[in-house]
Amino acid sequence: MFAGSGSPIAHAQAPPPPSPVLALSEVVQSAVRDYPLVHVTQEELNASAANIELARTAYLPRIDGLTQFNRATRNNVFGALLPQSIVPSITGPVLGTNNGGSVWGSATGLLVNWQPFDFGVRHANVQASLAARDAAGAAVRRTQLEVGTAAADAFLTLIAAQQTEKSATAAVDNWDVLLRSIHALTSAQLRPGADESRIEAERALAGTQLAYAKQAEATSRATLVKFMPHADDGGVVFDVARLLSEPPPLADEDAPFQAGQHPILVQQKAVTAQSEAQLHATERSWVPKFNLEGAAFARGTGAESDGRRLGGINGLGPTTANYAVGVNVTFAFMDFASIHAHEAAQAATVKANKNNEQLADRTLQERFAIARAAVRTAREVAANTPVEVKAAHTAFDQAQARYKAGLAPIDDVAQAQRLVVQAEIDDSIARLNVWRALLQLQASRGDIQPFVQAVSK
Numbered sequence: 160m161f162a163g164s165g166s167p168i169a170h171a172q173a174p175p176p177p178s179p180v181l182a183l184s185e186v187v188q189s190a191v192r193d194y195p196l197v198h199v200t201q202e203e204l205n206a207s208a209a210n211i212e213l214a215r216t217a218y219l220p221r222i223d224g225l226t227q228f229n230r231a232t233r234n235n236v237f238g239a240l241l242p243q244s245i246v247p248s249i250t251g252p253v254l255g256t257n258n259g260g261s262v263w264g265s266a267t268g269l270l271v272n273w274q275p276f277d278f279g280v281r282h283a284n285v286q287a288s289l290a291a292r293d294a295a296g297a298a299v300r301r302t303q304l305e306v307g308t309a310a311a312d313a314f315l316t317l318i319a320a321q322q323t324e325k326s327a328t329a330a331v332d333n334w335d336v337l338l339r340s341i342h343a344l345t346s347a348q349l350r351p352g353a354d355e356s357r358i359e360a361e362r363a364l365a366g367t368q369l370a371y372a373k374q375a376e377a378t379s380r381a382t383l384v385k386f387m388p389h390a391d392d393g394g395v396v397f398d399v400a401r402l403l404s405e406p407p408p409l410a411d412e413d414a415p416f417q418a419g420q421h422p423i424l425v426q427q428k429a430v431t432a433q434s435e436a437q438l439h440a441t442e443r444s445w446v447p448k449f450n451l452e453g454a455a456f457a458r459g460t461g462a463e464s465d466g467r468r469l470g471g472i473n474g475l476g477p478t479t480a481n482y483a484v485g486v487n488v489t490f491a492f493m494d495f496a497s498i499h500a501h502e503a504a505q506a507a508t509v510k511a512n513k514n515n516e517q518l519a520d521r522t523l524q525e526r527f528a529i530a531r532a533a534v535r536t537a538r539e540v541a542a543n544t545p546v547e548v549k550a551a552h553t554a555f556d557q558a559q560a561r562y563k564a565g566l567a568p569i570d571d572v573a574q575a576q577r578l579v580v581q582a583e584i585d586d587s588i589a590r591l592n593v594w595r596a597l598l599q600l601q602a603s604r605g606d607i608q609p610f611v612q613a614v615s616k
Contacts (some may be wrong), residue, residue, distance in 0.1 A: 172580035181390060182398040184615045187607070190310035191303045191338040200295070200302045207288070207295040212287040215562040217281045220273035225456075227266045228475060232259060233462035254466045263474030264583040268456030272487075276453055283440035297426035305421050308602040310386040311611070315595045317379040318399050324372040330580040331369050335468040335561075337576060341569070350548045361573050365580070401614055405541065406593045409609050412534070412600065416527045418520050421605035427519045429514040438505040445498045450487040454482070523603065532602040537589070537596040544586035551575070551582035 235253050240246060249326040274281075322584045340356045344350040412462060418424050461474030558575035561567035594614065 164382075165224040167180065176560070180396050180398050181387075182615065183311055183402070184611050186310050186383070186387050186390070187307045187611055192321040194386060195304055195308075196308045197306055200299045204292070204295040204299050207292040211285065211288040211292055213282070214230045215287045217284065220271055221271045223272075225266065225268050225270075229264045230261050231259050231264055233460075234258070249402055251460075251462065256466060260468055262461030262468050263459075263472060264461065265459040265475050265477045266456065268454060270578045273451050274449060276449060277598050278444045278446040279291075279442060280440070280446060283436070283443045287436040287440045290429065290436040294426065294429035294433045297422060297429040299436055301426045304602065304605060304607065306386070307607055308598065310383075311598050311607060312546035312595065313379065314397075315378070315402070315591055316597065317383050318397060318402055319438045319588045319591045319595075320372070320376040320379040321397075321399075322403075322591065323446050323584055324369070324376050326388075326584040326587045327365070327372040327581070331362070331365045331585065332575065333359065333579070334365045337572070338362055340559075344563070350569075355601040357569050357573060361576065401616065402591055406591055406597055407528065407613065409597060409601070410615055412597070416604065418522065418523045418527075420532045421523050421603075423605070424516065424519050426525060427512070427516045431516055434509045434512050436503065438502065440507055440561045441498065441502050441505050445495055447488055447490040450489075452487050453482075453484045466473070527600070527603040530596065530603045532591070533596040534600050537593040540585075541589040544582065544589040545581040548579075548586045555579045 230481045231247075232252070233249075233251065234257050235249050235251050238254055338355070341350065341355050341358050341609065345352050345355045380391060389395070457477035457480040459470040459474050459477040463469065555572075555575040555578070558567055558571045562569060562572045594610075596609060597613070598610050
């Protein structure tokens with residue numbers, strides 16, 4: 160609409176966009192999805208899955224091919240050489256000569272090698288790889304639980320630090336009000352100047368506590384940013400309405416503890432199963448090796464059996480062919496000692512892992528009992544803090560009234576004010592402590608989703 164003749168059109172200014180709201184559930188989801196440690200364990204799981212396919216390739220036949228061209232002398236002697244990889248082999252009759260004349264030579268061939276049976280060695284190796292995959296998968300689930308719990312705890316710690324800072328700021332303001340009141344009385348010479356100095360000291364102490372509260376808030380924010388980098392973006396508002404209310408009982412808060420499904424114990428059982436599979440594979444390793452082999456090959460040479468050398472490119476073509484089919488059986492007799500020692504070491508590892516299972520079970524039972532006790536205590540404290548706040552304010556009002564009437568010293572007022580400050584800080588974080596205790600209770604059960612869902616309601 161026009162404001163008047165010749166006046167410009169008045170445009171309504173668009174309201175600023177709302178600040179992004181960050182909830183605890185988003186922090187947990189982001190941490191479980193994007194935290195680098197989760198990716199590390201996931202890639203270790205992928206590597207374990209690839210190792211299964213690697214172990215299964217042992218069932219496939221081996222096919223090797225060769226093509227060779229050379230220019231070499233043809234001198235040959237009777238006798239044998241021990242197996243080695245230094246002196247090139249040579250075939251043909253002994254010519255009784257020793258000269259440096261050389262001829263062309265060539266060779267090509269194909270060798271197929273396959274183990275028809277192996278007394279369960281390859282199967283045992285595949286089972287060991289499968290057990291390693293299961294252990295890696297359990298490690299992923301454990302890492303997700305620990306990262307999600309740590310991210311949720313970091314969120315709660317930050318909110319608690321903010322509430323403490325808020326209470327500390329209010330305490331400084333309250334001391335300022337009290338200081339002005341005492342200053343008026345001392346200026347009117349109704350109270351000694353020492354009373355004002357005492358309150359100034361209390362005000363300075365409250366300022367120090369506020370500074371520490373700000374430091375705690377900054378430190379807590381840095382920890383949260385580790386799990387969710389954009390939590391430090393300007394204008395981010397944290398969703399705390401649910402966290403500042405009294406937490407309801409969780410559905411399974413009083414349910415008995417079942418340690419068998421906890422990711423920590425599942426991982427330890429998978430590690431034990433992996434070590435047992437590796438022991439079985441070791442026990443299967445001292446067996447004969449049967450190899451079905453087939454070869455086709457051809458050679459060419461520029462040397463004749465009567466000692467003549469053919470010129471030109473004679474020998475570069477593999478003109479003489481052969482084939483062979485057979486079974487090759489090998490058995491490493493002297494490997495018994497090393498394999499037996501390996502079995503003993505692996506058996507000890509299996510026993511150690513089984514004992515670690517028992518240790519993990521007892522540790523989880525302890526954690527759960529501690530977490531359950533913490534929940535009960537936190538709920539009792541949260542029920543008491545409102546009474547504490549109300550009583551502290553009443554005591555402060557009475558102390559201030561008595562001081563103004565000249566019936567009480569300034570120490571009574573200062574003490575009552577400190578009680579008010581402490582009561583308000585206790586009350587501001589009491590319900591957050593209940594939520595934190597519930598988080599640890601669910602973490603000790605091995606699943607924090609019921610806690611996240613309760614916060615998100």
